[in-house]
Amino acid sequence: xxxxxxxxxxxxxxxxxxxxxxxxxxxxxxxxxxxxxxxxxxxxxxxxxxxxxxxxxxxxxxxxxxxxxxxxxxxxxxxxxxxxxxxxxxxxxxxxx
Amino acid sequence: xxxxxxxxxxxxxxxxxxxxxxxxxxxxxxxxxxxxxxxxxxxxxxxxxxxxxxxxxxxxxxxxxxxxxxxxxxxxxxxxxxxxxxxxxxxxxxxxxxxxxxxxxxxxxxxxxxxxxxxxxxxxxxxxxxxxxxxxxxxxxxxxxxxxxxxxxxxxxxxxxxxxxxxxxxxxxxxxxxxxxxxxxxxxxxxxxxxxxxxxxxxxxxxxxxxxxxxxxxxxxxxxxxxxxxxxxxxxxxxxxxxxxxxxxxxxxxxxxxxxxxxxxxxxxxxxxxxxxxxxxxxxxxxxxxxxxxxxxxxxxxxxxxxxxxxxxxxxxxxxxxxxxxxxxxxxxxxxxxxxxxxxxxxxxxxxxxxxxxxxxxxxxxxxxxxxxxxxxxxxxxxxxxxxxxxxxxxxxxxxxxxxxxxxxxxxxxxxxxxxxxxxxxxxxxxxxxxxxxxxxxxxxxxxxxxxxxxxxxxxxxxxxxxxxxxxxxxxxxxxxxxxxxxxxxxxxxxxxxxxxxxxxxxxxxxxxxxxxxxxxxxxxxxxxxxxxxxxxxxxxxxxxxxxxxxxxxxxxxxxxxxxxxxxxxxxxxxxxxxxxxxxxxxxxxxxxxxxxxxxxxxxxxxxxxxxxxxxxxxxxxxxxxxxxxxxxxxxxxxxxxxxxxxxxxxxxxxxxxxxxxxxxxxxxxxxxxxxxxxxxxxxxxxxxxxxxxxxxxxxxxxxxxxxxxxxxxxxxxxxxxxxxxxxxxxxxxxxxxxxxxxxxxxxxxxxxxxxxxxxx
Numbered sequence: 067x068x069x070x071x072x073x074x075x076x077x078x079x080x081x082x083x084x085x086x087x088x089x090x091x092x093x094x095x096x097x098x099x100x101x102x103x104x105x106x107x108x109x110x111x112x113x114x115x116x117x118x119x120x121x122x123x124x125x126x127x128x129x130x131x132x133x134x135x136x137x138x139x140x141x142x143x144x145x146x147x148x149x150x151x152x153x154x155x156x157x158x159x160x161x162x163x
Numbered sequence: 164x165x166x167x168x169x170x171x172x173x174x175x176x177x178x179x180x181x182x183x184x185x186x187x188x189x190x191x192x193x194x195x196x197x198x199x200x201x202x203x204x205x206x207x208x209x210x211x212x213x214x215x216x217x218x219x220x221x222x223x224x225x226x227x228x229x230x231x232x233x234x235x236x237x238x239x240x241x242x243x244x245x246x247x248x249x250x251x252x253x254x255x256x257x258x259x260x261x262x263x264x265x266x267x268x269x270x271x272x273x274x275x276x277x278x279x280x281x282x283x284x285x286x287x288x289x290x291x292x293x294x295x296x297x298x299x300x301x302x303x304x305x306x307x308x309x310x311x312x313x314x315x316x317x318x319x320x321x322x323x324x325x326x327x328x329x330x331x332x333x334x335x336x337x338x339x340x341x342x343x344x345x346x347x348x349x350x351x352x353x354x355x356x357x358x359x360x361x362x363x364x365x366x367x368x369x370x371x372x373x374x375x376x377x378x379x380x381x382x383x384x385x386x387x388x389x390x391x392x393x394x395x396x397x398x399x400x401x402x403x404x405x406x407x408x409x410x411x412x413x414x415x416x417x418x419x420x421x422x423x424x425x426x427x428x429x430x431x432x433x434x435x436x437x438x439x440x441x442x443x444x445x446x447x448x449x450x451x452x453x454x455x456x457x458x459x460x461x462x463x464x465x466x467x468x469x470x471x472x473x474x475x476x477x478x479x480x481x482x483x484x485x486x487x488x489x490x491x492x493x494x495x496x497x498x499x500x501x502x503x504x505x506x507x508x509x510x511x512x513x514x515x516x517x518x519x520x521x522x523x524x525x526x527x528x529x530x531x532x533x534x535x536x537x538x539x540x541x542x543x544x545x546x547x548x549x550x551x552x553x554x555x556x557x558x559x560x561x562x563x564x565x566x567x568x569x570x571x572x573x574x575x576x577x578x579x580x581x582x583x584x585x586x587x588x589x590x591x592x593x594x595x596x597x598x599x600x601x602x603x604x605x606x607x608x609x610x611x612x613x614x615x616x617x618x619x620x621x622x623x624x625x626x627x628x629x630x631x632x633x634x635x636x637x638x639x640x641x642x643x644x645x646x647x648x649x650x651x652x653x654x655x656x657x658x659x660x661x662x663x664x665x666x667x668x669x670x671x672x673x674x675x676x677x678x679x680x681x682x683x684x685x686x687x688x689x690x691x692x693x694x695x696x697x698x699x700x701x702x703x704x705x706x707x708x709x710x711x712x713x714x715x716x717x718x719x720x721x722x723x724x725x726x727x728x729x730x731x732x733x734x735x736x737x738x739x740x741x742x743x744x745x746x747x748x749x750x751x752x753x754x755x756x757x758x759x760x761x762x763x764x765x766x767x768x769x770x771x772x773x774x775x776x777x778x779x780x781x782x783x784x785x786x787x788x789x790x791x792x793x794x795x796x797x798x799x800x801x802x803x804x805x806x807x808x809x810x811x812x813x814x815x816x817x818x819x820x821x822x823x824x825x826x827x828x829x830x831x832x833x834x835x836x837x838x839x840x841x842x843x844x845x846x847x848x849x850x851x852x853x854x855x856x857x858x859x860x861x862x863x864x865x866x867x868x869x870x871x872x873x874x875x876x877x878x879x880x881x882x883x884x885x886x887x888x889x890x891x892x893x894x895x896x897x898x899x900x901x902x903x904x905x906x907x908x909x910x911x912x913x914x915x916x917x918x919x920x921x922x923x924x
Contacts, residue, residue, distance in 0.1 A: 139387065
């Protein structure tokens, strides 16, 4: 299991659309809109997914229409959490390769 | 179902940490700033300081309202550019926690309780005990055991009181347990301690060789910088050499999970590849390097090449139990990168071959010329906030004097006697005992009085049962200057003094990149706490030290003397006035004048003020008489205690991201405590299957020294045959399991390897 956070810079006009996309993604577990000097418009996103799939997930997010830039800020990989997710009934994608 | 609860909490914690890191990365919208904005009780002022935890030395701003610390944020002008890890972000609850030593305490008789005593009585008692001991048994019957958490001013002053005032070199400190091998590596290879590079190199490197360091958990802010570098430049390569598959290894292009203790062979083998594929840099090593054979005698490049024949990759791959291709790839990437930066920490240092392992990292840089260029450097990471500036630089170890001087060198002793205004011959020529020997001497009543300052040796020493016995010696008088009442060492203390903690007093910390930063006083401490500088001055005067030696009113006075003692040395930071430190967010030494900006890279003409402007070569290793660094032919040997039939597993000690050292601070923060409340043993799933151990079951971890029951965490983090334990938990003193064998050069203990066995509880 990987828990990671990213900053997504998003075109101002498309914030709602991107937010809707992110909200519908199972791996996106927390989301906060940003309005700051460095990120005029965008999101801080916490992701949780199978460890081996994190890289693909990041690529997918980066390629979303209207996402201008993706910065990976934090990544933690841990097996125990995967087992726990499975026990807790969260959809698990099997053991990390 | 403790583990279910624990894992759920940890998961929540990691999610929260991930979000806080993301928000902190957007510098004008950090969590503290948001908290501040949401809080109608806005701070009156922000006071500049340095984080109290690891050796990264992140700058912080402490928000104060009505004399109380209420918020913290990263200092945008320091090297961390406003970022903090979660531990750092949660420092305010530690500062404000109720569990503090707020007044002096005395144990009137061994085994009795600690009871309050006035400062006056406490200092008189302490002074009389030390004076009596010196009168009866000589100056070598007293000792100071300091810390990489003391302020620079505190370490410098204690060193002066003991070496100059009492006339004993019985001064050591906990950096002996973590950084001494790095000191040995730098001083033997380059002639001078401390890294030549700085954190800026991370932003320029195109290859990182990370060995013996779980940077992601032990130095999160630096790891974030490394990860960001790779993200910005996808061509950047990361090689991680570690027997554990840590979070650090997960961003690596190559993870070399070698058999514990075989990393010296691995590095020699990488050198073999580099030479045999003509990836070395003869232009560099011809000019700047001497080769030294295993006997310590001058040798040639051809001798070195012949020496490396015993480390051919095919053979070493078998020794290390790794794919041979990894050795070839690692050697090639290291050498062919535009700029390679090595990072290492306890996995290299806490070994009986710690100094040699350090030398071999430097070897790779010198052989390839991957040094003294932006991004190309060999950089030792540091575990404590002031091990470098406070203990290494002030010479507060048993064999050192300030600014790189050595006790054993008569010229250096004479210089310090002159600087301190001492009569000739006052500083003893006898090197004092290193940490393990110091506590052994306490057990034998050879040392009878010791001050232990801001460190917790009854938790951190190896082979703890032996040293608990030593610290229980009825002849011993142990003074502990300690902020937190739950530190295990207090159980052995006869007198406890209440220090002002962190920003309750002002002083300087020097972090891993030679950066000195000032923490200004932000708040008053609770109860009767006092700045340790004042405590030491008062103690010294009462113990009979010449008052002229300790004529200091405050830490600033001490700093000004130490600044001038550094003048003209290779550490010269005489340009760092207190006023400058108040204005600037840290300065890197050398800094020989008040208009000097500091030195991001040593040994380089035009950058390092100590290299003459007209020096004929760009690089000049001035720590060596002929200006050449050394490539050493250090034989690779095993650990002090290898697994055998009775104890078939390797046991290693490790860190977790949620706690710092003995958790006397992080244990006060509910979020951190919940995330990792107790020690555990990490077991590879193949070993767990072999022993029929299930995740969460209690198991007994046993070595030749002790046995401890711990819950099992079954995963693929450890390689098969290796188990790992964190050492933060005071209820499970896992250092009882480790042996106290030390490196013959640095005298740093081997916490990283011993033989163990497992059974179900």
